[in-house]
Amino acid sequence: MAKNNNRSILSERLQKYMQSKSMRNTPEREALLDALHKFKRRFTIDDLEKHFAESNFKLSRATLYNNIHLFESAGILKCHKISSHKASYEVVYSDTPLSGYQEICTICGKIRDFTDPELAKQVQARKSRFFRPEYFAVQIYGICYACLRKRKKEKLNNINQ
Numbered sequence: 001m002a003k004n005n006n007r008s009i010l011s012e013r014l015q016k017y018m019q020s021k022s023m024r025n026t027p028e029r030e031a032l033l034d035a036l037h038k039f040k041r042r043f044t045i046d047d048l049e050k051h052f053a054e055s056n057f058k059l060s061r062a063t064l065y066n067n068i069h070l071f072e073s074a075g076i077l078k079c080h081k082i083s084s085h086k087a088s089y090e091v092v093y094s095d096t097p098l099s100g101y102q103e104i105c106t107i108c109g110k111i112r113d114f115t116d117p118e119l120a121k122q123v124q125a126r127k128s129r130f131f132r133p134e135y136f137a138v139q140i141y142g143i144c145y146a147c148l149r150k151r152k153k154e155k156l157n158n159i160n161q
């Protein structure tokens with residue numbers, strides 16, 4: 001049920017966007033919309049390619065790229081690009097984005113989401129005569145503990161060699 005609701009939210013957003021651009025819907029776009037629900041959090045274009053390779057629906061890489069960009073413009077997908085890592089995509093279900101922060105590992109590219117009511121209060125308190133804050137997104141870059149452990153291990157191995 002929830003999944004169907006989510007599907008219709010995305011579908012409506014796509015229809016609206018395409019109408020505004022005088023574009024028509026295609027079976028490829030519908031297949032891509034369906035595929036988005038297979039991924040829980042973030043995914044890469046490689047994940048999508050793999051998904052379509054395993055399904056009966058054939059989608060070329062070029063078509064996939066074009067439609068990913070279209071979905072981004074339509075506000076259905078949000079792209080995360082971290083230094084040398086492959087871009088990852090996140091499905092945007094809600095019209096009102098969540099306020100919070102993300103911890104992003106610069107080594108493995110892993111992203112974790114957090115909410116922080118204290119930070120949210122501080123941002124809300126910043127409203128002025130000229131501006132009303134609605135949401136915020138803070139990105140904190142660093143190294144995750146898994147990568148730190150791996151790094152430590154590698155260092156030890158180098159010393160022992």
Ligand SMILES: [Zn+2]
Pocket residue numbers: 105106107108109110143144145146147148
């Ligand atoms: Zn990491």
